[in-house]
Amino acid sequence: EDKVxxxxxxxxxHEGDTVTLNCSYExxxxxxxxxxxxxxxxxxFLFMLTSSGIEKKSGRLSSILDKKELFSILNIxxxxxxxxxxxxxxxxxxxxxxxxxxxxxxxxxxP
Amino acid sequence: xxxxxxxxxxxxxxxxxxxxxxCRSLDFQATTMFWYRQFPKQSLMLMATSNEGSKxxxxxxxxxxxxxxxxxSLTLSTLTVTSAHPEDSSFYICSARDRRRDxxxxxxxxxxxxxx
Numbered sequence: 001e002d003k004v005x006x007x008x009x010x011x012x013x014h015e016g017d018t019v020t021l022n023c024s025y026e027x028x029x030x031x032x033x034x035x036x037x038x039x040x041x042x043x044x045f046l047f048m049l050t051s052s053g054i055e056k057k058s059g060r061l062s063s064i065l066d067k068k069e070l071f072s073i074l075n076i077x078x079x080x081x082x083x084x085x086x087x088x089x090x091x092x093x094x095x096x097x098x099x100x101x102x103x104x105x106x107x108x109x110x111p
Numbered sequence: 112x113x114x115x116x117x118x119x120x121x122x123x124x125x126x127x128x129x130x131x132x133x134c135r136s137l138d139f140q141a142t143t144m145f146w147y148r149q150f151p152k153q154s155l156m157l158m159a160t161s162n163e164g165s166k167x168x169x170x171x172x173x174x175x176x177x178x179x180x181x182x183x184s185l186t187l188s189t190l191t192v193t194s195a196h197p198e199d200s201s202f203y204i205c206s207a208r209d210r211r212r213d214x215x216x217x218x219x220x221x222x223x224x225x226x227x
Contacts (some may be wrong), residue, residue, distance in 0.1 A: 034216065041221040042117075042204055043155070048215055088154065090216075099145060099206075099216065103154045 003027050006089050006102035014110050017079050021105045023089030024071040031092040033065055033072050038104070039085035046074070046087075079109045114138055115207050117219025124195055125227055132190045132222045134205030140185035141207035145216070146178075149202045161188040195226040 007022045025033065032050045036043035047056045049065035049072055056063050060079075065072045076083055086104040093100060114137040124130050134144055142163045147155040159180050160168040167180035177199075179191040188207075192199055204221040 036218075041202065041223075042218045045215055045217065098160070099157060101154045101157075 003093075004089055004091050004100050004102040006087075006105050008105060009103060010106040010108070012108045012110065013079055015080055017109075018075065018077045019079060019107060021074040021076075021087050021089075021107070022071060023074070023102055025089075025091045025100075025102075026070060027091050027093040027100065029094045030067070031094075034090045034092070034099075035063055035072070035074050036088040036090065037085045038088055043088055076107075079107075081109050081111055083107060084109045115141075115205065115217045115219045117205050117222055119222060120220060121223045121225075123225045123227065126196055127194055130192045130195055130224060132192075132203055132205070132224075134188045134190070134207065134219050136186045136207040136209075136217075139207075139209045139211060141188075141209065142185060144182060144188040144205055144207045146180060146188075146190050147204045147206070149204060149221075155204060158190075192224065195224070197226045200224055200226045 004025045013019055032048055034048050035046040037046055047063045052065055052067040060077045063074045084107055086106045088104045089102040091100050116135045116137055118133045122130055144161040146158045148158050149155050157170050158173045161180045161182040163182045163185050169175045177193055179193060182188040202221055202223050205219040206216045208216055
């Protein structure tokens with residue numbers, strides 16, 4: 001069964017809109033949750049979240065983790081066409097630090 | 112930021128040949144590297160965890176004799192696809208964990224393998 005579930009799977013918005021991407025997880029021995037942006041091919045790192053309730057921000061992007069409800073959100077404000085990409089959520093679990101990816105959310109920002 | 116170099120970026124080979132893909136951490140030592148496979152429009156699938164100086168740990172369903180992983184140094188891991196077949200055609204990505212940076216993962220640029 002899926003351990004890391006992202007929603008929605010795809011999203012189409014217009015420039016200037018604000019979007020919220022969701023990631024829920026169910027793993028044993030949770031360590032961290034990470035967000036990546038994948039455009040073209042290889043993912044690039046966005047955020048790493050370990051503690052609940054602490055918002056991380058980078059420009060128009062922000063993310064927060066809720067370890068009680070087992071989810072995280074990634075917010076993008078004032079979206080631009082350059083934000084179009086697949087956003088991947090991943091969870092590090094277990095003593096070996098295995099990384100489990102969600103299926104991703106494909107975001108398309110129209111001009 | 113940390114850089115992970117993956118080479119080659121694209122390879123086309125005949126069925127039955129072996130292909131080696133290299134993954135290097137350029138500015139940090141990576142005791143652990145990971146190899147993923149990605150099919151079109153699908154998420155990354157972890158194939159194996161490569162540990163420096165020891166045998167790789169393979170995920171269920173991944174043939175260790177087909178996908179040979181060698182992590183001979185703290186900056187280099189290699190994935191060799193042996194006796195490649197068309198169904199092995201895929202996008203392969205490596206990542207390395209930088210323990211100096213809270214264990215963040217940095218990814219290589221990926222290798223598109225096409226087996227004819």
